Amino acid sequence: MAKPKRRYICQACGSVTHRWQGQCPDCGEWNTLAEEAPTTVFSAKHDLSSGGRPIAFEALDAPGEVLKRKSTGLAEFDRALGGGLVPGSAVLMGGDPGIGKSTLLLQAAAKIAQGGGSAVYISGEEAAGQVRLRADRLGLAGAPISLAAATSVRDILTTLSAMTPPALLVIDSIQTMHSDQIEGAPGTVSQVRASAFELIRYAKENGVALVLVGHVTKDGSIAGPRVLEHMVDVVMSFEGERSHQYRILRCIKNRFGPVDEIGVFAMEGQGLAEVGNPSMLFLSGRDTPVAGSAVFPAIEGTRPVLIEVQALIVRLASGATPRRAVVGWDSGRLAMLLAVLEARCGLNFSSAEVYLNIAGGYRLADPAADLAVAAALISALADKPLASDAVWFGEVSLAGEIRPVAHAAIRLREAAKLGFRRGFGPAEAGGDENFTALTLLPNLVDRIMGGA
Ligand code: TYD
Ligand code: MG
DSSP: OOOOOOEEEETTTOOEESSOOSBOTTTOOBSOEEEEOOOOOOOSSOOOSSSOOOOOOOOTTSOOOOOOOBOOSOHHHHHHHTSSBOTTOEEEEEEOTTSSHHHHHHHHHHHHHHTTOOEEEEESSSOHHHHHHHHHHTTOTTSOOEEEEOOBHHHHHHHHHTSOOOSEEEEEOGGGOBOTTSOSOTTSHHHHHHHHHHHHHHHHHHTOEEEEEEEBOTTSSBTTGGGGTTTSSEEEEEEOOTTSSEEEEEEEEETTSOSOOEEEEEEETTEEEEOSOGGGTBOOOOSSOOTTEEEEEEEETTEEEEEEEEEEEEEOSSOOOOOEEEESSOHHHHHHHHHHHHHHHOOOOTTEEEEEEEGGGOOOOOGGGHHHHHHHHHHHHHTOOOOTTEEEOOEEOTTSBEEOOTTHHHHHHHHHHTTOOEEEEEGGGOOOTTEEEEOBHHHHHHHHHTOO
16 A cells, blocks of 8 residues: 655645645745645545435525524624524634633623523633633623533534534634544644534534634634635624724624624623624714824724724934834735825825824724825825814725715715714715815815815
């Protein structure tokens, strides 16, 4: 028999090579290749002479079961899920360490248990005593959750199959789980994949809503579990700055609903509190206007949220390379916007350090924020505060045009409700006499330099 070939699997992206290398040839990460035991090699050619059974085809409109969602007891969690947990589905919950994943899931499990459903919480990271202490602190010690500290998938599934399947099964975290079907340490790609596969199969067969917690790498992707993203039905990410109070629960993939709704929570002494009306959260106290601050009316799913964009420009005397630092926005997008401002409007940022911050630990991804960022940058460069009652939105093209974005009317309406009387945005947005249409970036520069 031929000697099985050595296999090296990238722990970041799951790609397989047969030679050790310092850098993964697929995703470019360094030091992520680890040797893992070879699995059975399948023959590429099918032998169809025996063993196969015919499968039955079904019509797309055949009557099937209706999607029944179960509330998690936390309205913001339900909202991000698109209405609640679907029995027999698997959710992968990613997030930085310490962001509050365990707290959120413990609270959801407690709510479900208090509402008469059964919830099983398996912790592979903390001892049962630690989870109990946390529950105590959250005022949930009385909730009838089935709690256990375990890491062996075989033990967990043996226990679960001897009892009535729970409504909710939380596995905290999938990187600590170990399946004896496969060699390798917990947390390696093949272990994570095998453990998740067994747990997901149990969930699907028994109509259990399964939530797997997954850790996140430095660059923000769900580590190892990136290979899980296609195995689960829903991928969620719990975000926020640890030093800030607010946490945002986002859906990245959802087989049962839209992915544009967010859930907003505040981390308090008593655990995570739901924030039902987040529109004003991400504005700093705005008593005296400062240069470099612009308000962007964002839309998260169906809810508008006003967000403050802050820019700071520091002129450098010498020829040192200036820094560009961004928190909460894409640094590539900032570089592009600076280039457009230089090329189309003749502004000079090349000898200045540029700092951009989205207030409150929020992360902006909507291209409609371009205009607000541009306004903040120009205001900081000119050292002229923007009107404190104005909001800015619109996408900026490389040619320096200001392009229309979705939901202009809703953005303006919400801003008006909260006392922002003026709106600046692309021409197609329409609006009333308080709205100023801007078509080209140089218009924006003239307006701000002239004191908008
Ligand atoms: P945790 O849920 O353990 O995070 P994760 O599972 O994502 O790693 O949350 C830990 C942080 O939350 C911890 O640093 C302190 C904070 N926290 C509070 O502020 N209030 C609370 O009531 C709890 C339980 C945690
Ligand atoms: Mg945790």
